[in-house]
Amino acid sequence: MILREFQGASQLSDVIYTCPMHPQVRKIGPGSCPICGMTLEPLVPATDTGPNRELIEMRRRFWVGLPLALVVLVLAMGYHVRALSAIADASWSAWIQFALASPVVLWCGWPFLVRGVKSVSRRSLNMFTLIALGVGAAYLYSVAAVLVPQAFPADRRDAHGQIGIYFEAAAVIIVLVLLGQVLELQARERTGGAIRALLKLAPKIAHRVTDDGAESDIPLEDSRVGDRLRVRPGERVPVDGIVESGASSVDESMLTGESMPVEKIVSARVVGGSVNGTGAFVMRAEKVGHDTLLAQIVTLVTAAQRSQAPIQRLADQVAGWFVPAVIVVAVAACGAWLVWGPAPALPHAMVAAVTVLIIACPCALGLATPMSIMVAVGRGAQAGILVKNAAALERLEKVDTLVVDKTGTLTEGKQRWPG
Numbered sequence: 001m002i003l004r005e006f007q008g009a010s011q012l013s014d015v016i017y018t019c020p021m022h023p024q025v026r027k028i029g030p031g032s033c034p035i036c037g038m039t040l041e042p043l044v045p046a047t048d049t050g051p052n053r054e055l056i057e058m059r060r061r062f063w064v065g066l067p068l069a070l071v072v073l074v075l076a077m078g079y080h081v082r083a084l085s086a087i088a089d090a091s092w093s094a095w096i097q098f099a100l101a102s103p104v105v106l107w108c109g110w111p112f113l114v115r116g117v118k119s120v121s122r123r124s125l126n127m128f129t130l131i132a133l134g135v136g137a138a139y140l141y142s143v144a145a146v147l148v149p150q151a152f153p154a155d156r157r158d159a160h161g162q163i164g165i166y167f168e169a170a171a172v173i174i175v176l177v178l179l180g181q182v183l184e185l186q187a188r189e190r191t192g193g194a195i196r197a198l199l200k201l202a203p204k205i206a207h208r209v210t211d212d213g214a215e216s217d218i219p220l221e222d223s224r225v226g227d228r229l230r231v232r233p234g235e236r237v238p239v240d241g242i243v244e245s246g247a248s249s250v251d252e253s254m255l256t257g258e259s260m261p262v263e264k265i266v267s268a269r270v271v272g273g274s275v276n277g278t279g280a281f282v283m284r285a286e287k288v289g290h291d292t293l294l295a296q297i298v299t300l301v302t303a304a305q306r307s308q309a310p311i312q313r314l315a316d317q318v319a320g321w322f323v324p325a326v327i328v329v330a331v332a333a334c335g336a337w338l339v340w341g342p343a344p345a346l347p348h349a350m351v352a353a354v355t356v357l358i359i360a361c362p363c364a365l366g367l368a369t370p371m372s373i374m375v376a377v378g379r380g381a382q383a384g385i386l387v388k389n390a391a392a393l394e395r396l397e398k399v400d401t402l403v404v405d406k407t408g409t410l411t412e413g414k415q416r417w418p419g
Contacts, residue, residue: 037115248279
C-alpha cells in the first residue's frame, strides 16, 4: 500500500519526495518518513540542488556535540584514572556534566527526540523510538539525581557519597548517532551525484526551427513532440528524434560505450544526450521530457536504488519486531527488579530499564542493507553500469563467470591501441 500525504500541495508540479528505506512512501514537499523517521528525498533528483541543508545541519550539530560529549565522558570516567580522580570526586563535577550534556541532548539530539515522539504518535516504532527512550531516560534520571538528590535513598549513593548519573551515556549516544547520520547523508549525496551527472547530459536549451526557417532558443522543457530542432557542431542532442536534413557523426558512447562516432544522415535516429560532431543537422523531436531514453535510464537507476532486495525485506521484518520487543523487555526488567530486586527497588529498576533501552538500538540492522544497495547502484551508474533492481544485485554476488556472445563489446568509452 502506497502512503500518500498530498494534502496541502499548492500545485501538481510540486516535487514528490520519498523515503530511501521505504519507497512506497510518497509526499509532496520535504518531510520525514512516517514509518522509519528518516528524512525524505526527491523522487527524481534535480540537476541543481544546491548544498544539502540537512547534511550541513547534522554536521554542525555533530561538531558542536563532540567536544562537549568528550569532556562529559572524561569527567564521568575520571574515577578510573588516577590523575582525574580528584576532579571526578569534586561536588561540582555532576553540575559540569549537567551543563555540558544538556545542549548535546536538547539541541544536538533534538531531531532524534522529535522523530522518536512522532514514531509513537504514528504508532510506527523504529530506531528513533529507542534512541529517544534510552537517551531521554538516562538524561532525565541524571537530572533528577543532580537537582533533587534527596529524593533518592541513602544506600543509592556510591563510595564517594554521590548518586550515579548517566549524562555521559546520553551525550555519547547522541554524538554517535549524529556521526552515523552524517556518514549516511554523505553516502546519499555521492549517490545522488551519479544521477545528477546523468541528468546533466541533456542540454538546457534547444534551437527550435519554425516552418519559415526562423530559429529561436527555447528551454529544453518547452520542447514538444514534432518540433524541428537544430543541432550545431559540438552540441548535445536535446531529445530523441529523427534527422530531417543535414548529416554529421554523433558520439553515442554515453549509451553504447562505443567510442567511435556513428554517422547520422537523413532518417537516422538520434538520442538525447549524445554529442554531435563537426556537422550540423535538423531533427524532428519524437520523444521529449520523461519519455526520452536518457530520462528512462535515470528512472531505472533511481528505481533500482530504492528497490528492496530479499535480504532487506527480512531485515525490515526483524527490525519491526525488534523495537517493540526491546520495549517489552525493558518494562519486564523494570518490573522484575521492583518485585525481586534488592532495596531500594525503584532506583535499581530504573537503572535496569534504562540500560536495556540504551544498548538495544537496531540502527545498523535497519540502515546497512538499503545503504549498501544505494551506494552500489550509484557507483555502478558512474561507471556506466545499470542495475535493474536490488534483487539482481544480490544475485550477482553468486556469479563467477561472465559469458559474452560474438557481437558483444566491452569497452571503456575511449580508444586504445592493443599492446
